[in-house]
Amino acid sequence: MGLVSKYYKQSATYKIFKGVSGLFVEFLDTLGKLSETGYHLLICLFKYKIDKKELLEQCERFGVSSLPITLSIVAMTSVIIASQVALEMVKQGGGNFIGMMMTILIVRELAVIMSGFAIISMIGSSLASEIATMRVTEQIDAIKVLKVDPIAHLFIPRVLSGIIMMPFVTIIASMVGVLAGAITSDVFAGLSYRAYFDSAWLGVYMKDLWVSLLKAVFFGGTIALISCTCGYFASGGAKGVGLATTKAVVWSFVAIVIWDMLFAIAFFF
Secondary structure (H helix, E strand, O other): OHHHHHHHHOOHHHHHHHHHHHHHHHHHHHHHHHHHHHHHHHHHHHHOOOOHHHHHHHHHHHHHOOHHHHHHHHHHHHHHHHHHHHHHHHHOOOHHHHHHHHHHHHHHHHHHHHHHHHHHHHHHHHHHHHHHHHHHOOHHHHHHHOOOOHHHHHHHHHHHHHHHHHHHHHHHHHHHHHHHHHHHHHHHHOOOHHHHHHHHOOOOOHHHHHHHHHHHHHHHHHHHHHHHHHHHOOOOHHHHHHHHHHHHHHHHHHHHHHHHHHHHHHHHO
16 A cells, blocks of 8 residues: 555656645635735724825835836737737728727736736835845834834835826826837838727727726735735745745736636626
């Protein structure tokens, strides 16, 4: 029996099962910690005065500092899609619908999801590593000794900055994405700017804009909350900081994809 168990543990089936079960346990553990810190954060919002200076600093970090990489990613993705689609649609007689297709794609999905990915990579990882470093160097313990709630002090400005700034980032990214699509369609398919922008409004409604902004609010708050939580519960020195940062990035990606799926089901099915 022991020999069978030994060979079974060396099999690919066992390794896959162990990996999946470990990932599931880690997901439940992270979800539990998020629930704990999220509940604590809501209580703190009604009890503590918000540090406006710290909030403005975090808003500048979350919104302004992330704009160059965010707009670059959105613009390049729009160029890639338009360059592959525009010419084929013109060949098939669908040139008058290129602007509408690109605008719907960018406003509903591309701008907000790519902005989320860029902010996770740049800002989310930074938040997680910053708070994780504070944890392993016992700075958070020092904050507690001073009778200051660390979640109120560290989480509130960062989470609120994500909620406030993400919609503005999404609006600017949408404008850049639509413009990049228009330029690419003109260069690759010879589609005039007038034809592109005339068709851009055919299938885009205010509902698309509001849903996109609502998604941005949820994305921004979720990214900041997950990043801060993963950093807050870090342990184990420098290695723990790296693990916390990796966990924050991975679970933030998973979270916004789940949010995106739920919004698609709720508003567009």
